[in-house]
Amino acid sequence: MKHRLMQALWLWVVAAVVLGAAIAGVSIMAHAQSDQRVPMVGQTVPLLKQAKKVGEVNAGQTLNLSIGLRLQNEDVLLQLLQNVYNPHSAQYHHFLTPQQFADQFSPTLEQRQxxxxxxxxxxxxVDGVASNGLLVNAHGTAAQVEAAFQVQVHQYQLGSHAFYANANAPTIPAFLSTVILSVGGLDNSVQLHPLTRQVPTPRAGFAQPELAGAYDINPLYQAGVQGKGQTVAVFELDGYQPADISQFATEHHISQPSLSNVLVDGYDGSANAGAIEAELDIEVLNEIAPQAQQLVYEGPNSTQGVNDTYNRIVTDNQAQVVSVSWGECETxxxxxxxxxxxxxxxxxAAQGISIFSASGDSGAYDCNDQNLAVDSPAxxxxxxxxxxxxLQLGNGGTYGSESAWSSPTDTQRSPNGAGGGGGLSNTFSKPTWQVAPGVDNQYSxxxxxxxxxxxxxxxxxxxxVYCTVAASGCPSSGDVTVGGTSAAAPLWAGSxxxxxxxxxxxxxxRVGWVNPLLYQLANSQQTYAPFHDVTSGNNLYYSADANYDLATGLGSPDVYNIARDGINGAPTGNAPDPTPTVVVAPTDTPVVTTTPVQSPATNAQP
Structure with missing residues (x-):
């Protein structure tokens, strides 16, 4: 009996030792796994290939980070988007709310934590987590950031351009690799550019009568369709002078716009070097859709500012249309x-928001060098x-003709000249909806x-355009003519x-994300021709040809025809002509309200 008791006790001791060793082993493995790090893909700085290192970054310098998190259930989201924009689906135009999107596709609270x-x-x-969980804002000294992501941040010089950047790709713990998508703010090598081109000598540029006549908008005005009850968001990385906007409306006998400023990440709304861009956007939108409410989102020109401003527009979900005239080449x-x-x-797109973005002003060479490239976010x-x-007008101010914009001698920004951006993405695959005559071409x-x-x-x-902001190169007289795809984008957004x-x-x-509809319109015979097909000229490399081309896309709009073609929520059907009514007279002054927002990433904390 005593022998069996001693034997059982011995077995318990052995089992305890084995179990303890196993637990210790698991703990060691878990610790090793938590210490294991993986490099982040796509986070090197392209300009370092050409730049010269000139020193170390100040270890105490503050770096503001924008941590991008991955969507969840992305395959389900892609199927949902396909259904929401398929006229034959039961989910057609059943747009999500921001909360519905977050519930289904945002990172979980545990992942954010x-x-x-x-x-x-x-x-x-940590400064905050966006309400949709896609962005986490944080800051620290350069030394702290270098240690957190195991990078070396140096100072570089490229011509007259001085910047700091991470010399190597950041690394993160392996267990976070399925959660973190990007670490923005490790460099300031690039900033978004306003995509405007100013004529050196002021001349009488096109205004509402010419634009409305050329792009067939007048029948909508005559029917009282001027954007009443609609809201458009204007993405800006600079401020504007309200007095300029008011004077433009007065000079051109159009309604004064109702403007609300949303200041993101502490931006103060002051009008600086990019003010002409903001004023161009607001004035063109006011011409095209004079009764629409404009929400002008203004943020800092940094990775964190750009991300937060876009995200704030989307999570606010107040606007049905967004106009973007700032960009940077994909590379x-x-x-x-x-x-x-x-x-x-x-x-x-899931929430039914249309985003129109300028494609760039350097033709087919968006990185302003000898390489073919396209612009982001277009x-x-x-x-x-x-x-x-x-654009050339016809008799009576109607549509005459168009050719692709190409100015080889205008080398202010790019050595190859200026022109409308276009070409092939190096990042995004051709989507299934991008099907129309001409899309499959020799360059595809x-x-x-x-x-x-x-x-x-x-x-x-x-x-x-009317602009008096000296820092933006505007004349004291105010009247100036401006071009660039940054003017074409608000024209389309207003339309x-x-x-x-x-x-x-x-x-x-409403149409929501409009790309599938545009290609459906081009892919089948319509009762009313939706586009002016541009078939002459080039964008410094790609030629404008019949149907779709990489210089002008599907063409320019016949706004009234697109509206009639889309009357049944699908790209077919005969729409009745709207009943004409009286056009509303302009008011006296623009209404401007301001909503300061310190950071769009403080809406929710995990």
Whole structure:
């Protein structure tokens, strides 16, 4: 009996030792696994190939980080987007709310907390987590950031351009690799550019009468379709002078716009070097859709500012249409940042938001060198890229002709000249909906093709603008003519506002993400021709040809025809002509309200 008791006791001791060793082993393995790090793909800085290192970054310098998180259930999201924009689906135009999107596709609260905990453990300050969980804002000294992501941040020089950047790709713990998509803010090598071209000698550019006549908008005005009850968001990285906007409306006898400023990440709203861009956008939108509410989102020109401003527009979900006239070439943006923005734009599409973005002003050479490249965000499949043309009026101010915008001698920005951006993405595959005559061409390589559409952008046939901001190069007289695809983008955005107004007056849903509809319109015979097909000229490399081409996309809009073709919520059907009514007279002054927002990433904390 005693022997059996001793034997049992011995077995218990052995088992305890084995179990303890196993637990210790698991603990060691778990610790090793948590210490294991993986490099992040797409996070090197392209300009370092040409730049010269000139020193070390100050270890105490503050770096503001924008951590991009991955979407969840992305395959389900892609199927949902396909259904929401398929006229034959039961889910057609059943747009999501921001909360519905977050519930289904945002990172979980636990995943967000894992990222926050890691940043805190690395002595970084977490400033906030976006309400959709796609962005985490943080800051710390350069030394803290270098340690947290195992990078070396140096100072570099490229010509007259001085910047800091990470010399190697950042690494993150392996267990976070399925959560973190990008780490923005490790460099300031690039900033977004306003895509405007100013005519040196002021001349009378096109204004509402010419633009409305050329692009067949007048029948909508005559029917009282002017954007009433519609809201458009204007993406800006600079401020504007309200007095300039008021004076423009007065000079051109149009309604004073109702403006609300949303200041992101502490931006103070002051009008600086990019003010002419903001004023161009606001004034063109006011011309095209004079009764629409404009929400002007203004953020800092940094990775964090750009991400937060886009994300704030989408999570606010107040605007049905967004106009973007700032961009950067894909190559210099980097793949990780492009994917972070893509998640935000997918949410916009799911919520039924149209985003129109300028395709660039350097023709087919968007990186301003000898390499073919396209502009971001116009190249994103969930954004409508807007290219540029030279517009000539016909008799009576109607549409005459258009050619692709190309100015080889204008080398202010690019050695190859100026022109409407277009070409092939190096990041995004050609989406299934990008099907129309001409899309499959000699240059096709399976990647997304840009632009989708186009409109007047050549400064030689440019837009009348009123701007007195000296820091932006505006004359004291105020009147100036401006071109660039940054003018074509708000023209298309304003036109989409009118189309939404028209559809809703006829009991239909707004168009939402418009790209599938545009290609459906081009892919089948319509009762009313939706586009002016641009068949002459080039964008410094690609020629404008019949049907779709990489210089002008599907062409420029016949706004009234697009509205009538889309009256049934599908690209077919005969729409009745709207009943004409009296056009509303202009008011006296623009209404401007301001909503300061310190950071769009403080809406929710995990």
């Amino acid at each position: 894992q990222v926050v905990d890691y940043l805190h453990n690395q002595s970084l300050a 210099q943006s980097g793949a990780a940042e492009l994917q972070t923005l893509d998640g935000i734009f997918k949410q916009a 190249s994103d499949p969930y954004v409508t890229g807007v290219g540029g043309t030279n 390589n399976g990647m997304r093709e840009v632009p989708d559409v186009s409109a007047d952008a050549d400064p030689a046939s440019g837009y009348a 989409a506002v009118l189309i939404n107004d028209f559809l809703q007056q006829h009991g239909q849903q």
